[in-house]
Amino acid sequence: MSVLAFDPERDLASPPLYSLNLSGGQRSVLAWIEDHGGLFSAIEVPVTGVAADCGSSESTVYDAVNRLTGLGLLVRHENGLYRINARYFFATNPDVRRLLATALSDPPVTPDGRARAPRKVGNTEARRRRVIRPVE
Template sequence: MTAHAFDPDAEFVTPPLYTLRLTAAQRCVLDWIERHGGLFAAISLPVDDVARDVDHSESTVYEALARLVTLGLLVRDEVGSYRINARYVLSSNPELRRLVAAALVDPPITPDTRAGEPRKVSNADARRRRTIRSV
């Protein structure tokens, strides 16, 4: 059984945003979450603050969140916080996608025997070790 080679361009592909037919409210909510740290961590969404910032009603924000979660652009955890799907971020940033792909296929970093040795105490100790003494 052969394992398939990891191809980031095939694994991290998402449909372009324009094909998803997002409404203005959905784009605004997605942008609000991105600006408030939702790319890298799950954040709680105070719907009244989001509605005020994006200039939409609270019901429109709830509908936008529901559609974004249904599409998979947002990931909702059990606490009720939201974060942007990492596949969406990687599909829109090819340089980052290549970096992640390299990290997945590169060998792990393992310490050797020299890494386990104690560090030198001072420069004077290092000079003493290099001194040639007569016998």
């Protein structure tokens, strides 16, 4: 059985948002979570606070969180916090996806012998260390 090579267009992509048929409430809840840092870390999603900020009912927010979790756009952690799926971020930012793919496929940077050697004292440093002797 052969293992497929890493392909960012296949491995980091997700269906476009318009194809998921999200309602306005679901889009606003997703935007609220993204605006409050849910893209980079898991955050608490208080239903009453989100409903007040988005101008919708608590049941709309509850249903939106359930649908977004079911679609895989939100990842729910064991402690009840939510984070936006990173594939959503890469789907909306193809340039970052390509940059990440390049970073994962490039060879690692390794220091050579010169990098491990003591730092060379430059001419300016050497001049500062000289002792000025008076002429007699």
